[in-house]
Amino acid sequence: MNPVVEPLSWMLGTWLSDPPGAGTFPTLQLFQYLEEVYISHVGQPVLNFSFNAFHPDTRKPMHRECGFIRLKPNTNKVAFVSAQNTGIVEVEEGEVNGQELCITSHSIARISFAKEPHVEQITRKFRLNSEGKLEQTVSMATTTQPMTQHLHITYKKV
Template sequence: VELNLTLLPLEWLLGTWECDEPGEGSFPTIKPFRYTETLHFSHVGQPVINFFNAFHAESKKPLHRECGFVRMQPGTNRVAFIIAQNSLVEIEEGELTGQQLSLQSLQLARTSFAKEPYLRSDGKLEQTVSMATDNQPLMQHLRI
């Protein structure tokens, strides 16, 4: 299927991306673990790129799943990521400059019974996820 012309500036993103080193996950109620992320960016000819991913570093067993879409505003360098997880949806928007995406979280929506997420943006290509439950305070859960 031919790539939609709107997405030509993002053609470099298509394919499979893997982290260089495993990330780390921990929480008081589970055994610490290492994980990898493999992101698959593909298209079906529409003006949107699809992606999905996280795997256990040793067993390669699938862990949490994020999936979503990357869109470009036609005729501009504006990009939007729409990311869905099992209890929340995030919309990030920003700009594409060459092969660099600069994005900012704009909106979060979550199920009415999920804990409110804690997000951190430090400008690095790094992801840190904190988690809290009714029995545990907010603390770092994942880092990659």
């Protein structure tokens, strides 16, 4: 592994939701989802990721995103670059501290016919909990709602 990304090595692996993730938002009914996560490296100073969500009953594919996580060498500054199947491309930046990564969107671009309401800001927290499970919490602000939690999910390593 490239030593630059060593502070993020706790994220590496194949992860599966356990228990199913919980989706919330003031405009939505509570929902559950399954998610497979692959976080890998190829020796570059960057991690590669893909997040693949599925309906818990039908296993129908739902939200998907993939991208890269970069660390500014000799700092704890992190950049997270993601392309989503909904037609959003975003850059988030933040910091890794121990086994916790907190990031906030700096730019969000979308296709011209993206569904409304549009997301205006995204924040995420990843952490490795005391049971060795990876957790992700996603909050967002949209054109109709202030910053509110949208997702919380815990993954076990498989």
